[in-house]
Amino acid sequence: xxxxxxxxxxxxxxxxxxxxxxxxxxxxxxxxxxxxxxxxxxxxxxxxxxxxxxxxxxxxxxxxxxxxxxxxxxxxxxxxxxxxxxxxxxxxxxxxxxxxxxxxxxxxxxxxxxxxxxxxxxxxxxxxxxxxxxxxxxxxxxxxxxxxxxxxxxxxxxxxxxxxxxxxxxxxxxxxxxxxxxxxxxxxxxxxxxxxxxxxxxxxxxxxxxxxxxxxxxxxxxxxxxxxxxxxxxxxxxxxxxxxxxxxxxxxxxxxxxxxxxxxxxxxxxxxxxxxxxxxxxxxxxxxxxxxxxxxxxxxxxxxxxxxxxxxxxxxxxxxxxxxxxxxxxxxxxxxxxxxxxxxxxxxxxxxxxxxxxxxxxxxxxxxxxxxxxxxxxxxxxxxxxxxxxxxxxxxxxxxxxxxxxxxxxxxxxxxxxxxxxxxxxxxxxxxxxxxxxxxxxxxxxxxxxxxxxxxxxxxxxxxxxxxxxxxxxx
Amino acid sequence: xxxxxxxxxxxxxxxxxxxxxxxxxxxxxxxxxxxxxxxxxxxxxxxxxxxxxxxxxxxxxxxxxxxxxxxxxxxxxxxxxxxxxxxxxxxxxxxxxxxxxxxxxxxxxxxxxxxxxxxxxxxxxxxxxxxxxxxxxxxxxxxxxxxxxxxxxxxxxxxxxxxxxxxxxxxxxxxxxxxxx
Numbered sequence: 001x002x003x004x005x006x007x008x009x010x011x012x013x014x015x016x017x018x019x020x021x022x023x024x025x026x027x028x029x030x031x032x033x034x035x036x037x038x039x040x041x042x043x044x045x046x047x048x049x050x051x052x053x054x055x056x057x058x059x060x061x062x063x064x065x066x067x068x069x070x071x072x073x074x075x076x077x078x079x080x081x082x083x084x085x086x087x088x089x090x091x092x093x094x095x096x097x098x099x100x101x102x103x104x105x106x107x108x109x110x111x112x113x114x115x116x117x118x119x120x121x122x123x124x125x126x127x128x129x130x131x132x133x134x135x136x137x138x139x140x141x142x143x144x145x146x147x148x149x150x151x152x153x154x155x156x157x158x159x160x161x162x163x164x165x166x167x168x169x170x171x172x173x174x175x176x177x178x179x180x181x182x183x184x185x186x187x188x189x190x191x192x193x194x195x196x197x198x199x200x201x202x203x204x205x206x207x208x209x210x211x212x213x214x215x216x217x218x219x220x221x222x223x224x225x226x227x228x229x230x231x232x233x234x235x236x237x238x239x240x241x242x243x244x245x246x247x248x249x250x251x252x253x254x255x256x257x258x259x260x261x262x263x264x265x266x267x268x269x270x271x272x273x274x275x276x277x278x279x280x281x282x283x284x285x286x287x288x289x290x291x292x293x294x295x296x297x298x299x300x301x302x303x304x305x306x307x308x309x310x311x312x313x314x315x316x317x318x319x320x321x322x323x324x325x326x327x328x329x330x331x332x333x334x335x336x337x338x339x340x341x342x343x344x345x346x347x348x349x350x351x352x353x354x355x356x357x358x359x360x361x362x363x364x365x366x367x368x369x370x371x372x373x374x375x376x377x378x379x380x381x382x383x384x385x386x387x388x389x390x391x392x393x394x395x396x397x398x399x400x401x402x403x404x405x406x407x408x409x410x411x412x413x414x415x416x417x418x419x420x421x422x423x424x425x426x427x428x429x430x431x432x433x434x435x436x437x438x439x440x441x442x443x444x445x446x447x448x449x450x451x452x453x454x455x456x457x458x459x460x461x462x463x464x465x466x467x468x469x470x471x472x473x474x475x
Numbered sequence: 476x477x478x479x480x481x482x483x484x485x486x487x488x489x490x491x492x493x494x495x496x497x498x499x500x501x502x503x504x505x506x507x508x509x510x511x512x513x514x515x516x517x518x519x520x521x522x523x524x525x526x527x528x529x530x531x532x533x534x535x536x537x538x539x540x541x542x543x544x545x546x547x548x549x550x551x552x553x554x555x556x557x558x559x560x561x562x563x564x565x566x567x568x569x570x571x572x573x574x575x576x577x578x579x580x581x582x583x584x585x586x587x588x589x590x591x592x593x594x595x596x597x598x599x600x601x602x603x604x605x606x607x608x609x610x611x612x613x614x615x616x617x618x619x620x621x622x623x624x625x626x627x628x629x630x631x632x633x634x635x636x637x638x639x640x641x642x643x644x645x646x647x648x649x650x651x652x653x654x655x656x
Contacts, residue, residue, distance in 0.1 A: 309525070
């Protein structure tokens with residue numbers, strides 16, 4: 001039951017806000033095995049690595065570009081109703097989002113093939129993500145209503161939200177093709193635990209001057225909410241079997257999907273590196289425990305309309321119930337158990353890095369780089385830029401990052417980033433990778449300047465992990 | 476190791492010193508009030524002059540209409556205040572009186588609105604009736620299950636208005652504030 005409560009809390013936390021994190025600090029941080037997860041074509045020099053189960057990779061973020069917790073809940077003596085009306089209802093638009101994601105690696109490992117240019121990686125992780133765009137006109141209707149808003153069309157398409165919890169099983173291949181080029185690909189099997197989405201909504205609600213009566217109210221709706229797994233989890237909560245149901249649906253007992261990650265690293269010179277990756281190019285087919293709801297149609301009403309001359313023979317009919325029936329017929333609310341397809345939020349990464357300073361650790365430039373399996377040298381310093389684009393329900397969302405990386409021997413590597421994106425234009429991140437013998441530990445924090453008042457931040461993110469790494473005999 | 480120790484101390488120091496938050500009060504959520512005011516038409520009744528002329532009685536029209544909108548739980552439990560707006564138009568040649576009676580499920584009379592108009596030509600008669608706060612009791616609406624329309628002709632039943640399509644038209648709309656939270 002305690003585990004069940006924990007999961008419920010996680011669900012609750014993430015439902016407030018989610019979709020797939022920009023891991024700009026981790027990206028191309030080649031000392032960390034988990035960097036392979038954001039670029040399967042990363043240059044690797046590990047002989048093998050094994051993540052410590054459940055702690056090899058933990059990450060998450062919560063973001064809201066339009067308002068912060070502090071904007072609403074600061075103990076500032078102001079009336080929360082004024083704050084909500086001024087800072088949410090009056091300020092946010094449908095471009096503003098509340099999002100978050102949480103990811104935990106269940107296990108993760110990798111090993112070098114007998115053919116030393118090939119590195120295999122594998123693992124599984126659970127991911128929970130959610131994104132809700134501010135439903136501007138719904139919010140206005142909820143807080144202000146439609147009174148005295150003649151001819152204003154309230155856009156029912158403002159409702160855009162989706163979220164999911166999936167277990168992902170993956171196997172990747174990373175191959176150094178030649179001295180300059182490394183390619184990688186990772187296949188993914190998605191096992192959907194729970195999913196909901198309501199992203200393709202259209203329609204409007206409007207009051208206009210009536211033809212017979214004072215007002216004419218028109219509703220044109222094409223709304224749809226699709227869910228999978230919600231009922232199963234609800235029943236599991238009632239039965240006290242939430243953990244078992246999560247586990248069952250997470251091990252191919254729920255929805256299934258396929259995906260692929262692609263990536264590359266290309267050396268433009270000995271010290272300049274170009275990288276790119278395309279992640280989660282995939283889909284899921286939701287077929288189990290589906291409950292979908294739709295509201296589609298058009299109705300215009302002016303209240304109960306009684307033209308006595310026309311209705312003379314039937315004045316005793318129930319005009320009110322007839323009106324209700326007419327609206328329900330014109331805009332039927334329907335439920336369905338039909339399966340549906342969703343696409344994973346595809347992410348694109350690209351970076352350019354220039355190394356400089358002294359060489360560090362193994363792989364020191366020995367003038368033998370002509371050998372294809374020779375590990376490239378690592379330099380004490382690197383600077384570069386990184387672009388991240390994620391496909392969201394309201395279109396691609398880019399972020400641009402500049403970074404500086406510093407290695408202090410083989411033991412410690414630091415990476416600082418400055419990112420400009422939707423959530424913040426002053427996002428300073430820092431990653432620390434510690435290599436104590438075979439033990440690898442990393443921790444990454446994002447938007448550090450906001451830590452002066454975390455409640456006032458629009459974005460907070462973290463990543464950490466613990467691995468065992470071997471470089472084999474070449475170490 | 477010395478480098479690491481220095482670094483960890485620096486990071487922890489930075490974190491402890493700078494990682495803080497202004498005081499938050501999440502109990503404010505309890506004070507959040509969501510009370511939209513919704514507006515729509517309610518009912519429209521049209522009685523043609525030809526019908527009035529057919530009737531011989533002073534009370535030329537009486538009819539009960541079922542009206543469950545106000546007693547529906549969603550409305551009755553949440554309504555805070557509201558206004559019903561009426562518009563009465565008389566283009567007939569007769570002075571008339573319209574009575575709108577609000578009845579509960581047992582036909583008990585809860586309230587009556589009376590409109591009196593001269594024969595055409597007349598201006599549009601408009602009236603706003605407030606409920607809740609300083610207006611009439613909201614219980615009138617909460618308990619209304621039926622609306623009874625009584626119409627009286629204080630003129631003759633033979634004359635014909637010079638206005639084309641002469642009729643009595645009663646229009647109504649309502650604005651109600653509901654408490655959603």
